[in-house]
Amino acid sequence: MSTTRLALLASAVLVLAACSSGADAPSSRDSARILAADTEPGSWPTHGRTYSEQRYSPLTQIDSTSVGRLGLAWSYELKTGRGQQATPLVVDGVMYVTSAWSLVYALDAATGAERWVFDPKVDRAVGAKACCDVVNRGVAFWEGKVFVGAIDGRLFALDAASGKMLWETVTVDQSKPYTITGAPRAANGLVYIGNGGAELGVRGYVSAYDANTGTLVWRFYTVPGDPAKGPDQAASDPIMAKASATWNGQWWAIGGGGTVWDAIVYDPDFKQLIVGVGNGSPWNQQHRSPGGGDNLFLASIVALDAATGAYRWHYQTTPGETWDYTATQPIILADLQIDGKTRKVAMQAPKNGFFYVVDRENGRLISAKPFVPMSQALDTPQGTPISWAYAIDPVTGRPLENPEARYRGKPALVRPGPSGAHNWHPMSYSPQTGLVYLPAQDMAFGYAHDAANEIRDGFDNIGLVIDPLPDDEAVRAAIRSASKGMLLAWDPVAQREVWRSDRRGPVNGGTLVTAGGLVFQGTGDGQFLALDAKTGKMVWSADNQAATLAGPITYSIAGAQYVAVTAGYGGAFFLIDSFLGPAEGNPLNGRVYVFKLGGTAAKPVINFRKTPVPRPPAITVSAGEYIRGAQLYERNCTVCHGVAALSGGVLPDLRRSILIQDAVAFRRVVVDGERAPLGMPRFGKYVSAADAELIRAYVARQAKTAYDAERQMNAAATK
Numbered sequence: 001m002s003t004t005r006l007a008l009l010a011s012a013v014l015v016l017a018a019c020s021s022g023a024d025a026p027s028s029r030d031s032a033r034i035l036a037a038d039t040e041p042g043s044w045p046t047h048g049r050t051y052s053e054q055r056y057s058p059l060t061q062i063d064s065t066s067v068g069r070l071g072l073a074w075s076y077e078l079k080t081g082r083g084q085q086a087t088p089l090v091v092d093g094v095m096y097v098t099s100a101w102s103l104v105y106a107l108d109a110a111t112g113a114e115r116w117v118f119d120p121k122v123d124r125a126v127g128a129k130a131c132c133d134v135v136n137r138g139v140a141f142w143e144g145k146v147f148v149g150a151i152d153g154r155l156f157a158l159d160a161a162s163g164k165m166l167w168e169t170v171t172v173d174q175s176k177p178y179t180i181t182g183a184p185r186a187a188n189g190l191v192y193i194g195n196g197g198a199e200l201g202v203r204g205y206v207s208a209y210d211a212n213t214g215t216l217v218w219r220f221y222t223v224p225g226d227p228a229k230g231p232d233q234a235a236s237d238p239i240m241a242k243a244s245a246t247w248n249g250q251w252w253a254i255g256g257g258g259t260v261w262d263a264i265v266y267d268p269d270f271k272q273l274i275v276g277v278g279n280g281s282p283w284n285q286q287h288r289s290p291g292g293g294d295n296l297f298l299a300s301i302v303a304l305d306a307a308t309g310a311y312r313w314h315y316q317t318t319p320g321e322t323w324d325y326t327a328t329q330p331i332i333l334a335d336l337q338i339d340g341k342t343r344k345v346a347m348q349a350p351k352n353g354f355f356y357v358v359d360r361e362n363g364r365l366i367s368a369k370p371f372v373p374m375s376q377a378l379d380t381p382q383g384t385p386i387s388w389a390y391a392i393d394p395v396t397g398r399p400l401e402n403p404e405a406r407y408r409g410k411p412a413l414v415r416p417g418p419s420g421a422h423n424w425h426p427m428s429y430s431p432q433t434g435l436v437y438l439p440a441q442d443m444a445f446g447y448a449h450d451a452a453n454e455i456r457d458g459f460d461n462i463g464l465v466i467d468p469l470p471d472d473e474a475v476r477a478a479i480r481s482a483s484k485g486m487l488l489a490w491d492p493v494a495q496r497e498v499w500r501s502d503r504r505g506p507v508n509g510g511t512l513v514t515a516g517g518l519v520f521q522g523t524g525d526g527q528f529l530a531l532d533a534k535t536g537k538m539v540w541s542a543d544n545q546a547a548t549l550a551g552p553i554t555y556s557i558a559g560a561q562y563v564a565v566t567a568g569y570g571g572a573f574f575l576i577d578s579f580l581g582p583a584e585g586n587p588l589n590g591r592v593y594v595f596k597l598g599g600t601a602a603k604p605v606i607n608f609r610k611t612p613v614p615r616p617p618a619i620t621v622s623a624g625e626y627i628r629g630a631q632l633y634e635r636n637c638t639v640c641h642g643v644a645a646l647s648g649g650v651l652p653d654l655r656r657s658i659l660i661q662d663a664v665a666f667r668r669v670v671v672d673g674e675r676a677p678l679g680m681p682r683f684g685k686y687v688s689a690a691d692a693e694l695i696r697a698y699v700a701r702q703a704k705t706a707y708d709a710e711r712q713m714n715a716a717a718t719k
């Protein structure tokens with residue numbers, strides 16, 4: 001063999017090696033690698049691509065001129081249904097993605113070939129603790145390890161190459177209704193994780209674990225505990241006196257809330273962890289902290305020393321939180337030019353409807369403006385929702401509230417509602433356009449004080465009376481049409497909307513923005529879209545055949561740019577609302593969809609089937625008993641089986657269930673807990689056999705309406 005041929009062969013091997021490893025990767029997989037993420041734009045090594053969590057990619061192969069050639073490269077069927085909310089990571093050509101029930105998948109990022117799957121084998125009964133479905137929003141990657149938090153509160157370290165478990169640790173008191181749905185983050189040898197559960201009643205915190213051993217390094221409680229129990233021996237101890245001075249009564253009785261269930265951002269500029277803190281337990285402050293108070297650190301952005309967990313600063317978005325206004329929504333770090341100066345900022349659009357820009361050196365508010373309509377109560381037309389606040393005082397940083405919205409004395413129809421003006425769906429920021437791409441929603445909710453406030457172990461304890469949906473179809477349609485979703489392009493410096501793109505229905509997927517000048521976003525009705533980042537004009541779409549709400553990502557391998565997103569029905573919206581859901585009785589497994597220029601993979605074939613509503617049983621109840629049945633249904637069943645028994649199609653549609661045919665069978669499941677191992681809780685402690693029969697009568701009436709409608713439609717079709 002000639003030396004020339006040898007040299008050619010050697011260079012070919014080098015080229016092949018570069019191709020197989022994806023982007024040119026530095027050898028050390030540590031904070032330095034993520035800090036230098038822009039030197040390997042082909043990877044997506046942490047939740048928001050870089051520690052700034054901007055979800056902005058420098059890749060440009062797919063741009064407004066080439067996007068028309070974008071086609072399916074591959075798809076992968078996840079092994080579970082339910083909501084899919086994960087942002088995948090891509091490191092060294094391998095995609096790490098999670099599904100509902102906390103499963104982790106390692107896939108070849110170029111082909112979708114399965115490398116390994118890790119199933120933490122969560123007891124399905126744990127599903128009853130999840131307020132908003134058994135979802136998972138992704139993994140963290142650190143030095144050859146993959147970390148995932150399971151819905152039952154365990155944190156796992158897996159070998160990235162084999163999927164073998166390296167360690168596991170229980171991060172919560174599993175006798176309490178804690179859950180984990182958020183993605184861990186990793187930096188400087190620590191793995192950070194929070195938890196959820198504030199609807200049922202828990203005390204929130206965030207923890208740091210040693211990435212190599214799983215040993216707890218520090219924990220910061222976001223709300224004070226029972227003073228009688230003394231200090232927690234936690235990183236939060238020194239600040240807890242200041243926090244507890246803002247509470248009243250026996251706030252610790254059901255935990256106080258303040259869970260850190262999503263935003264956890266490592267800020268390398270100040271070596272701090274910036275976390276978003278959730279709502280109170282219960283929601284209703286009149287029960288949680290009678291007489292008011294700010295209730296620190298509920299609904300706050302809190303900065304902690306990343307190494308020790310020591311308190312640095314906080315900014316509270318909703319003092320005296322009483323509407324489920326979490327500040328857990330995704331936080332983006334950026335350097336913005338404001339009044340001629342470079343400001344290091346944190347940006348958040350929490351549930352409460354204001355867009356906040358905060359100085360991350362000290363937590364001071366730079367600016368805040370509403371991104372959904374907000375007005376003073378006196379300017380609000382009679383019968384329409386009032387805003388909880390109408391402005392943020394720029395000097396004090398505190399909201400200017402409409403006092404009526406606190407539903408003291410009488411109920412109030414308030415916007416936003418508990419779903420928020422923005423929820424977990426990730427927003428993105430492009431340094432190129434200077435715009436934030438924010439999936440927003442405009443929804444209202446009727447808040448009514450529940451004087452009785454019976455605390456029920458293992459169920460939602462929010463301190464509100466919630467009225468059942470009226471039977472009148474016109475009223476239902478009016479409520480539905482008042483809920484809107486839209487993608488907003490938001491200028492965070494000028495604090496104003498630059499363009500918007502309206503969506504069908506309120507749910508509205510996470511966003512990705514690229515240097516190719518494109519914004520990618522999925523929709524509740526199964527579309528996956530590309531829009532021009534400057535104008536909002538739609539330039540491409542694909543049919544993902546299921547709700548596509550998770551954060552999309554982009555990466556490149558061997559010179560080809562890919563765009564990936566997970567899709568699947570489920571999550572809070574699809575459990576309670578039948579509007580955009582799949583055909584009834586069609587629980588579908590989730591999927592990963594991956595696109596590239598010239599992709600020609602066939603779209604997976606999904607056989608939707610519609611099960612007819614069987615003839616419902618005739619159950620005679622009085623008008624009063626029917627209303628009582630509706631109230632019992634609303635209180636006990638809605639969060640999983642859908643408002644007014646109109647299932648979102650993910651969990652069993654009770655109108656189609658064989659169980660409603662038989663009083664004894666129904667009672668065995670509802671009261672005696674016959675299906676508890678499958679995740680249907682035993683209600684016997686709170687629902688009597690007589691109550692169960694009223695619920696059955698209510699469901700049977702809803703089934704009759706659906707049954708008659710189907711018969712009419714079939715009759716019309718055969719005419």
Ligand code: CA
Nearest residue numbers: 198199279324
């Ligand atoms: Ca909540």
